[in-house]
Amino acid sequence: MKTKFFNKSILAFFATFLLGLGYAGAQSPAGSSMQKMTFEELLILVLLIFSIAIALVVLGVITFAVLSIRQVVMKDLETRGVKVETLWGSMMKSLTRVVPVEKEADILLDHNYDGIRELDNHLPPWWVYMFYATIAFAGFYMFVYHVVELDSFPLQGKEYEVQMASAAAQIAEYKKTMGNSIDENTVKFVGKDKAAIANGKDIFEKNCVTCHGKNMEGGVGPNLTDEYWLHGGSINEIFKTIKQGVASKGMIAWEKKLRPGDIQDVSSYILTLQGTKPANAKEPQGEKYTPKK
Ligand code: HEC
Incomplete structure (x- = not known):
């Protein structure tokens, strides 16, 4: 009877396992290793x-x-x-140094407090060894972290710096690859990113002020701070105008000169100056654009 049950449970275990495997394979999302x-x-x-x-x-x-x-x-x-004496028994004995109950009289201390007596037990060796281990660890820790200051055992401050640096490197790497894949459909307003806006301002001052004015008030080119746009005032449309230019009207196609990430930054910078009403502003041109909420 017993063996029969055993066989059945093993069979049931394997069946369940294989079913589970199949289920996991069927359920796993596309691209996972199972599929x-x-x-x-x-x-x-x-x-x-x-x-x-x-x-x-x-x-x-x-x-x-x-x-x-x-x-x-x-x-x-x-x-x-x-x-x-079993191995386990002798090991326990040496780790605890317990005095057998029959021999407790040998370690009974003299004093007697209203019938309460005290045994002079050894410190249990397992505990003493652990105590020594903590001392050794403290020495090791002190040496490794504070004396030699190995790179592979950095202190918290250094560890933080290393992690921040590696994160910054990752962000820079990400931006480099991301920056090149931006186009008028995927461009985002990055007005909250201080570095991006600073970059946009820099690019604008180097390339655009001659025609659009220092404060975007307009000149040869239109005023970029009002709500009126010749080619649309959404971030996508502005990106597209800057990228492709308006050759017949003297606005250069910047595609070849600026990286997509830079065009995104300068487009965003333009939008941050919306409604600033600079001095000597050129009269509105084009159609009023109201941002979609
Ligand atoms: C050589 C002069 C010139 C330079 C330099 C120039 N632009 Fe322009 N820009 C123009 C002109 C002219 C227009 C108007 C085109 C039209 O009438 O369709 C224009 C239009 C625009 C528009 C569209 C405005 C609207 O109302 O739709 C944007 C955005 C713009 N420029 C951004 C820039 C940026 C950013 C730079 C620098 C990277 C730049 N421009 C550099 C002459 C220039």
């Missing part, structure tokens, strides 16, 4: 799991056999009056 698994890989995985299971069963059988033999041997020794 890309080839038949051979699945076969290898199943075989691997199967062999691990067999190994576990074998290990269980061996353990069971060893334990059974041990029990028989111990019983035999006991009947013959031999006292055996």
Whole structure:
């Protein structure tokens, strides 16, 4: 009866496991490793799991056999009056140095407080070893962090700096690749990014003031601070105008001279000056643009 149940539960376990595997494969989102698994890989995985299971069963059988033999041997020794000390027992003894109850009289201290007596027990060696370990660790810590100051064991302050630097490098890398993929459809208003606006201002002052004026009040080109636009006042339309230019009217196509990220920055900078009403502003041109909320 017992063995039958055992077989059934093992079968049930494997069936559940395989079902689960199939389910996970079917459920996993596109691109995950489960879905890309080839038949051979699945076969290898199943075989691997199967062999691990067999190994576990074998290990269980061996353990069971060893334990059974041990029990028989111990019983035999006991009947013959031999006292055996197990490995576990002797280890516990040396780690605790416990005084057996029969010998407690030896370590009983003299004083007696209304019948309450005290034993002079040893400090348990496991505890003492741990205490020594903390001392050793403190020495190691002190040496590594404060004496040699290894790079692989940085103090918190240094660790923070290193992480901030690596994050900054990652952001710079991201911006470099992102910057090149921006176009009039994906451009975003980055008015909250101080660095981007500073960059936009710089670009404007270097390239655009001759025609649009120092404060964008207009000159050869239109006033960029009012709500009236010839080619639309959304961030996407402004980006497109700057990128493609208006060749017939003297506005250069900046595509070749500025990186997409820079055009995004200068477009955003232009929008931050909306409604600033600079002196000598050129009269409105084009149609009124009201931003969509
Ligand atoms: C050589 C002169 C000149 C320079 C330099 C110049 N622009 Fe222009 N820009 C113009 C002219 C002229 C127009 C108007 C085009 C039209 O009438 O359609 C214009 C139009 C624009 C518009 C569209 C305005 C609207 O009402 O739709 C924007 C935005 C703009 N420029 C941004 C810039 C930026 C940014 C720079 C610098 C990177 C720049 N311009 C440099 C002459 C210039």
